[in-house]
Amino acid sequence: MASFTSKAFLSLGRTNIPGYGLNKAANRVTYATALSVNSSSGNKGLPDRGGKGPFVRRPKRDPGEPRTKKMPVDQDWSAVYPAAAPFRPNSVPLPVRMGYPINRGVPPEKKGNLELIKIPNFLHLTPAAIRKHCEALKPFCTEWPSALDTDAKCDEHFPVKVQSTDYVSAGPSLRNPSARVVHLKVKLSSLNLDEHARKKMLKLVGERYCRSTDILTITADSCPLRQQNYDYAMYLLTVLYHESWKIEAWEADKTVADMEEYSWEDSPSQKNMLDMLLRMKVAGEGDGEEVREQLLGRSEVQEYKDSVVRMKNEGESESTMLQYKEAVKKVLNL
Amino acid sequence: MAAPLAVRRELFTLARILRGVSQQGPRGLTTCSSYRKCSITRFHVPLTPSASFHTAARLSSTASTITVTEEPDVLYQKVVILVKGHDKAVLDSYEFFASLAAKELGLNLSKVFESPRDIERFTLLKSVHIFKKHRVQYEMRTHYRQIELSHITGCTAQMYLEYIQRNLPEGVAMEVTKTSMEKVPDHILEPMWKEQPADEKPSQ
Numbered sequence: 001m002a003s004f005t006s007k008a009f010l011s012l013g014r015t016n017i018p019g020y021g022l023n024k025a026a027n028r029v030t031y032a033t034a035l036s037v038n039s040s041s042g043n044k045g046l047p048d049r050g051g052k053g054p055f056v057r058r059p060k061r062d063p064g065e066p067r068t069k070k071m072p073v074d075q076d077w078s079a080v081y082p083a084a085a086p087f088r089p090n091s092v093p094l095p096v097r098m099g100y101p102i103n104r105g106v107p108p109e110k111k112g113n114l115e116l117i118k119i120p121n122f123l124h125l126t127p128a129a130i131r132k133h134c135e136a137l138k139p140f141c142t143e144w145p146s147a148l149d150t151d152a153k154c155d156e157h158f159p160v161k162v163q164s165t166d167y168v169s170a171g172p173s174l175r176n177p178s179a180r181v182v183h184l185k186v187k188l189s190s191l192n193l194d195e196h197a198r199k200k201m202l203k204l205v206g207e208r209y210c211r212s213t214d215i216l217t218i219t220a221d222s223c224p225l226r227q228q229n230y231d232y233a234m235y236l237l238t239v240l241y242h243e244s245w246k247i248e249a250w251e252a253d254k255t256v257a258d259m260e261e262y263s264w265e266d267s268p269s270q271k272n273m274l275d276m277l278l279r280m281k282v283a284g285e286g287d288g289e290e291v292r293e294q295l296l297g298r299s300e301v302q303e304y305k306d307s308v309v310r311m312k313n314e315g316e317s318e319s320t321m322l323q324y325k326e327a328v329k330k331v332l333n334l
Numbered sequence: 335m336a337a338p339l340a341v342r343r344e345l346f347t348l349a350r351i352l353r354g355v356s357q358q359g360p361r362g363l364t365t366c367s368s369y370r371k372c373s374i375t376r377f378h379v380p381l382t383p384s385a386s387f388h389t390a391a392r393l394s395s396t397a398s399t400i401t402v403t404e405e406p407d408v409l410y411q412k413v414v415i416l417v418k419g420h421d422k423a424v425l426d427s428y429e430f431f432a433s434l435a436a437k438e439l440g441l442n443l444s445k446v447f448e449s450p451r452d453i454e455r456f457t458l459l460k461s462v463h464i465f466k467k468h469r470v471q472y473e474m475r476t477h478y479r480q481i482e483l484s485h486i487t488g489c490t491a492q493m494y495l496e497y498i499q500r501n502l503p504e505g506v507a508m509e510v511t512k513t514s515m516e517k518v519p520d521h522i523l524e525p526m527w528k529e530q531p532a533d534e535k536p537s538q
Contacts, residue, residue: 084501120503122427127434134438137497139400141439142407142489149485154411158515161411168499169507192523238521245525 066090078132081124087116092123159190162233164226181221184233187214191241199260200251201244262312264305273301273331300330408488412444412513415481415498419506422451422477428506429479432498439494442484449478488514 067090071080080091089110097107098115110116148154163183167176188209193201201216202209209216218236220229256267264270277295295301304327311320328334415432419425429446436443455473459466483491495510502508 084503119421120424120505122431122503125427125431125501130431130434131438133497134435137493138439140489140493142487144409144442144485144487148409151411154409154485154515158409158411158517160516160518161513162516163511163513166495166510166512167508168502168510170504186518190518192525197525234519238519241522242526245527 068093077126078124078129081129084120084124087121087123089113089116155187155190159187160237161185162230164230180224180226180229181219182226182229182233184218184220184230184237185215186237188216189214193241193244196247197241197244201240202260204240204244262309264309269308270296270305273304277301300327303327304331408491408514410486410488410491410512411484411515412511413483413486413491413495414511415483415495416449416509416511417479417481417502417506418476418508419503420475420477421505424503424506425477425479428503429481431501432481435497436481436483436494439490441486441490441494443481444484445480445482447480449480451478452476 067080071093087110089112092110094110096110096116098110098113099108101107108115148157161184163185164181165179167179169176188198188201205216208218218233220233220236223229223232274292274295278291281295304324307320307324307327311324314320417425417428419428425448433443433446453473453475455471457469457471460468460470483494486494491512499508
C-alpha cells in the first residue's frame, strides 16, 4: 500500500460511455504528474545494492507540501477538478475519513485511502461548476412553443406519439438490441374515419387497440435499425387507414355473428317481444304494419330494448340486471 | 482556465448535432416562434494530452458559430430518464446534479422519484469439488431513480442528455425513453379511394 498512492493510480472510468463524437482520452487514462511517495522507477526486479554497482537508484525527491496548504479560501474549485478524476487527497482540502474504524477507533484518514478512490466522486460537479456548464450550454437550447402548454393541446395538434428507448451502460459493447424498438401510439378519434372504416380498422388491428383510452399502439421491432422500424410503423398505419376505407364485395355478406355490437332490430329478442305483445293484445286488432310500429313505439318496449342492448353490450352486472328486471316488470304490467 | 476547456471538450460533439428526423408534416403552428434546429459549424477544440488538468490549457480562440436552420425541431412530450446503480449515495448525488442542471437550463422537471430496489441473490457451492453442504451466497442490489422531463424540444433534449450522459458516474447505467409528438402525416388525412370512385379495387 505504501508504494501505490492515489496519485499513481490508473483511472479507467467511463471507457464505454457511447462516444457521441470524440475521444475521451482525457478521461480514460489519467496519470497524475505529481510525485508519488515511493516512485517505482523500474528497479523492482534488480537487487538493491544500496547505491553500489552499476544500477544506482535514482535519488528520491521529497514529496513537498500538499497542494491543500496553498489553496486560498476563495479559489476557483473548477480549476482543481475540471473534469471527472479520482480522489486526490492532496488536492481536496477536506478532512474526510472513510472506511471501517481502525482498532475500534475512527475511520482511516484520507491519505492513502483506497475506499475514497474506489467510489465515484462528484468533485467536478459542484453547483458552481454546474452553473458554469449550463451557462455555456444555454445557447444550444430551443424554446418550447408557448401555445402548446397543456397536454390536451398537444394531443389535438400532434396526435401521433412515437416512443423509443436509448440505453447507456458500460460493457463490452455499446449497442443494445432493445434500442431498435419503436412504439407508435395514436388516438383513433384524431384520424379521419367514418363508421364503417372505424369498425373495419378495429377488426384489422385486434389486440393493438385499447378501448378505454381509444389508443392504437403499433409496435415495430422486426427491423435492425430504429429508423427502419419507425418507417415500418408509419407504413403500417398508412396501410391500415387506407384499407379500412376500402369496401370489398364480400363485406356485404356480414352476418349477425360478425357484428361488433348487439343491435335490437331484427333480433330474436324483438321477434319474441312482438309475438308476446300481439298475444296479449285483443285479437281483433289485426296484424298490420301500423300495429307493429305502434306496439314497438310504446315506452315500455323502448325501455326493454335499452336494457337488453345494454346487457348484451356491456355484459351482465348488478346495474344491468336491475334495469332489465324493471323493464320486464313494466312490460308485463306486474 | 481548465473549466472552459472541459466544457468545450464536452461540447465538441455537439458539432454533430441534428442529423435529425425530418418532419413530414408542415410547420403548422404559427404561434410557436422558434422551434428550429440549431447546429454548430466550425468548432475547434485543441486535443489536449491526458494530463491536461495539471498543465495550462490552451484556450481555443476560434469563435463557435451556432447556426439556426429552418428544419422543424422534434417535440418531445415526455423524456423519462431511468438511472440504475448499485450505490444509493451515488444516485443521490447524480439526481442532485441532474435536477440542478435541469433547473438552470429552465427545463420542465415533472417528476423525480425513486423506485424500490431490486436484490438478485444466488447461491453457489463454496468449494470447487464436493462439499455440497457448504455454499456461499451473493447478491446484487440495484437501486433506481427516475427523472421525468416534459415538453422539451429535440435540440434541448439532445444537449441536456449529452451533458447528463457524459457525467454519468462509473457503474451507473441509464435508460432514456423519449415520446415524441408528430402531426398526422399528409397521406393519412384523406383516404386515397375517394379520388377514384369508379375503381372497385384500386391497386396500392
